[in-house]
Amino acid sequence: MRTGKRSRAGAVGVAALALTAGVFTAPAQAAHDTAPAPAAHQATRRALEAAVAAGVPGVTAAARDAGGVWKTAAGVGNLATGAARGTDDRFRTGNITDTFVATVLLQMEAERKLRLDDSVDRYLPGVVSGNGNDGRAITVRQLLNHTSGLFDYVSDPAYGQTYLAGEGYLRHRYDTLTPLMRVKVALAHPPAFGPGVRHWFSNTNDVLAALVVEKVAGRSYEDEVRRRIIEPLRLTATSNPGERTGLPRPSSRGYSRLFAAQPDRVDDVTAVNGSQNWGNGDIISSAADLNRFFGALLGGKLLPAQQLKELKTTVDNPDFPISSYGLGIERLTLGCGITLWYHDGGAVGWLSLSALTEDGSHQLTFNYNSNWGAETVLPVLDAEFCPAPSAAH
16 A cells, blocks of 8 residues: 555655645535445445545445445545446556556466566566666566566656646646656666665556566457456456546546645546556456456466465565555555455546455455545545444444
């Protein structure tokens, strides 16, 4: 969870927390459920309503446990019309895309099409070079657990001003960007540290990982995700947008505070060229689909036992000490002692999180249609997974 990391600019960083001081006070609508909520989810609904009361425009959520599937939504899905958020909304998942990419690479390893401890240069010769960056010294595994040390391209000031904030974002949101262009931005900077020294989240790693997928597969990363994950799991609400700018329906609008000097200004940022987040944040999905994906992943339906073990082998996260990072997935122990596997995802206009217990029997995914409100995320997790004794099943 990167609620305080500068490296996830455009997600929960420069284009979110740094640009979203103050509280947006659009009136919250009453939560609405698809079915009566079991007692164990009442605290979760209150926590989601509290997020809306604190300024998040709207939220959609889905949980799955022994009691079945529970869905809820609260707040506003469209500030212009006042329409409520929907329980089946599609949204931009942001960096949850990373988990899909990691799963494909681990499947390829199981098929002996690649080795995670091979160098990046073996698959992308000459791509990572210059300014002290050396793809010969960085492994594919280090891309996935974010120990490569590569600079995060979204932290580049010029990139941020052009594509993540203010008039630059509004002017360039429909531009088509190539993955190598974004990698080039990162490689204009020296690495933050040498490979393997520590964990430090960098979106550059995820773009390179998706490029490795394409090199090994001989086809697009989107095709591999669709063939290996979306179609087998019947994730009918999940897609890669390519260069499309809109969201499939049903969906709500996404909002951002793009201007640091105008903290109360809110812009509709729903439409953006999907290529700008290719490989590290472009996937569109729903809360129910993400629960199905993570349940299948941790349940061993997508990976053999050895690769699942590798997925769950973590490194410490010095920026968020209660969390550790595996291969495209993170581990978090809540104050009540419950251990969760999760991934959060940010994009300009959206915040998402998917979490589940170690055995996969209890899951929760929720999405805010704003890229502010990160401070309310942990209370939602506590409410769902650490209920008061009177709220237990």
